[in-house]
Amino acid sequence: MEKVLLLIPLAPFLGFLVNGLIGRKLPKPLVGFIACFGPVLAFYCAVAIFSEILRTGEPVAHSYYTWIQAGDLTLPFRLLIDRLSIVLVLVVTGVGSLIHIYSTLYMEHEDAWGYARYFAYLNLFMASMLVLITGSSIVMLFIGWEGVGLCSYLLIGFWYTNPDYANAGKKAFVVNRIGDLGFVLGVFTIWYLFHDRPEALELANINKYAQAALDNGELATVAALTPAALLLLLGATGKSAQIPLYVWLPDAMAGPTPVSALIHAATMVTAGVYMTARLHVLFEIAPHALVVVACVGMATAFLAATMAVPENDLKKVLAYSTISQLGYMFVGVGSGAFGAGVFHLMTHAFFKALLFLGAGAVLHAFDNVGDIRQMGGLREKMPRTALIFFVGCLALAGIPPFAGFFSKDEILFGLLNNFLHGHGPVWLILYVAGVITAALTAFYTFRLFTLAFLGSPRGPIERHDHAHDAGPAMMIPLFILAGLSLVGGWVNVPLIPGAQNFSHYLEPIFGAHGPASHAAEAFGLALSTAVAVSCAYAGYSVHLRNPTFSIREGLAGAWYQLAGVKYRVDEAYERVFVQPIMAGAAALWEFVDVGVIDWAVNAAASAASATSERVRRIQVGLVNQYAFYLAGGAVIVVMFVLGLVGE
Amino acid sequence: MFNLTNCLILSAVLFAIGAYGVLARRNLLVVLMSVELMLNAANLTLLSFSRWFAGGGAPGGSTALAAWPSATWVTRAPDAGHIFVLISMAIAACEVAVGLALLIALFRVRQTVSTAEVAELRG
Helix, strand or coil: CHHHHHHHHHHHHHHHHHHHHHHHHCCHHHHHHHHHHHHHHHHHHHHHHHHHHHHHCCCEEEEEEEEEEECCEEEEEEEEECHHHHHHHHHHHHHHHHHHHHHHHHCCCCCHHHHHHHHHHHHHHHHHHHHHHHECEHHHHHHHHHHHHHHHHHHHCCCCCCHHHHHHHHHHHHHHHHHHHHHHHHHHHHHHHHCCCCCCCEHHHHHHHHHHHHHCCCHHHHHHHHHHHHHHHHHHHHHCCCCCCCCHHHHHHHCCHHHHHHHHHHCHHHHHHHHHHHCHHHHHHCCCHHHHHHHHHHHHHHHHHHHHCCCCEHHHHHHHHHHHHHHHHHHHHHCCCHHHHHHHHHHHHHHHHHHHHHHHHHHHHCCCCCEHHHCCCHHHHCHHHHHHHHHHHHHHHCCCCCHHHHHHHHHHHHHHHHHHCCCCCHHHHHHHHHHHHHHHHHHHHHHHHHHHHCCCCCCCHHHHHHCCCCCHHHHHHHHHHHHHHHHHHHHECCCCCCCEHHHHHHHHHHCCCCCCCHHHHHHHHHHHHHHHHHHHHHHHHHHHHCCCCCCCCHHHHHHHHHHHCHHHHHHHHHHHHHHHHHHHHHHHHHHHHHHHHHHHHHHHHHHHHHHHHHHHHHCCCCHHHHHHHHHHHHHHHHHHHHCCCCC | CCCHHHHHHHHHHHHHHHHHHHHHCCEHHHHHHHHHHHHHHHHHHHHHHHHHHCCCCCCCCHHHHHHCCCCHHHHHCCCHHHHHHHHHHHHHHHHHHHHHHHHHHHHHHHCCCEHHHCCCCCC
16 A cells, blocks of 8 residues: 555656656657656546545555654654545546646647646646645645645746746745745744654644643643644645735736646645645634634635626636635635535635636637637637536536535535534624625626627637637546536535535544534525525626626725726735835845955955966076075975974 | 095085086086086985995994994995995986986077076066
8 A cells, every 4th residue: 555655646756757857859649648647647546545545444654764863853754645635635636637638738839848848847746736735744745835836836937938927937936935934934833832742743743732732731832822823824825825925826827727727726725725624623722723714714705706806817817716715715614614625625626627727728729818808709619618617607606506506605604603603703704705705706707707608709800710619638628527516516415414425524534513503504505596696697697788897986886996906915015025125135235245245255366366466476487596496495494304493 | 634524515515516506507508517516416425424434344434333323224234325326326317318308409499508598487
């Protein structure tokens, strides 16, 4: 079993090595095959491990070697897959494999070197993500965390000759790094609290020691867990694009669309959710940590949904939608319903990857123009793409029986449940905000679909004539994902007794959560469905009649326009953070680098030069003079030998 | 009159004359001759010490033996100084051959053997 376990991150990593080193010399079909082989093999191994876990009920773990041994700190290279991580591994390898296959056709126009480079980076990303998920200690998780950040940078800036794209990659990396600082400080805090206990950085042990601290009444330690949890949350906001570190994700749409699908919808951005779910005991015990998580998540979900409504670029709408749905996941986790958050992670991976890949199919056929104001009526030329995109929209809007409905509803019900159990009015506020956000989600989703696929063509006619459904390498993954978006939610159907398989499956990890009352649950279901269907229809009908619909008057108009410019957050960050830092850097460059360091080096050089200028006057070329120096030196040596001159 | 001190003085004077010639003469041939002179002065020093300190049949030799510290090599090889001189002469001969060859090569190129005129490698 250990070999199977190791193969999961290793297979894509080997694909990275082969394609990275010699890929540009190989024919493109071979490069594509090598690239897809790794993730598919990893998926196969994941299925094997899944059946093993179901059979024995125990996690599969193995230490491969001791990586660090320094004083208190022992860090083995250990991979561990339990019930929680196998879900993510299956999602990552499964959806990842589909996206790799899709990419073989999508990226066909690249030259050999670009093609190989793309797949090398994509494989490296898979390997890093799998290390993140399967690492048994928080440091291993961080290794994967950094790795996916690196690959995100490399892939966003894939077409690096375009300075805008390169800047988008840079922005993603820098913002991510800020989050990483929070993460690292969180790890340090945990180490500081627990370093005298054995193997304190294992994820399971962090949970165990936090629980022990609570049970033993160590109040100072328990109180100190909150800053640790919040610092880790900061890291998660960077990686999972929450407030305040979400600004990189819309810009990240500069990368190839399969990259957006894989990294920025289905996998990397879920790392923060995974980390929080994994360390759920820590977050539960640290006072107020979970409430903060939920509030950050809800604020992000709501604001991102408002920003998605006026957005006119196809991929950017999906980007803001991703930020919003990630907010939902954090809300789920923050309300204590960790299973719900993970469930939404899974279903979101399906339908968001579907939507992004569908958008890619549109871009592939539509000359890479993503402005939906210039689309319209694509349904006639791209009927199958329109169909799968419709399925994705239904899932995203949360309309039953599609996948998004079940997971989103479970999260909302978790909020309502918390309120009904008397945890405070904040949960009711969050619930209402969640319902409003769901309304907005349905609205903008069907706005997007209507403007792109329905109605009559609005852009140049040649482009519309050229639109076509893509080849099988792209369409088959789309259909598979569409199927998953339909049935993916059926693993956890509420109200029907015995149908909550997913929650039961995760119970050994998260503990059981019984609903407050069936009546409340039914109410929640009905409300969600009504809201989703009505707002979806509203989005559809408004934009079918008036493709240039927007609100301009009054308070709503002001809000709509402000949301259209994304509340000027990027500009604010630019003014408050970026420009002072750049000015400081310029000053440092001028005064320290040029003024001090360069001056010192140049001064040393000119001193040497001046000295040698003087010294070389000795050499006049006269042999007699040289002989004289020789004799003089000999005399001095003799004097030393005879002891006439001291040391 | 014929004692160690005077012989050593003679060697020193010869060496000084040779040193003067090396340092202050402009004709390279004279410089080479002065180098030979220095070598011969050193040989003379060696022989003087060999005659007066190594003993074995030389007038005034054995009495100086007591002043010599642990000198087992003196009893075993009383003519060591002479042997050094022979080696030194052989080396001097080789060195002169090489020096003269260089001199001739220089003359062929520059048509001069004056040290003042071959000063191109100035700083």
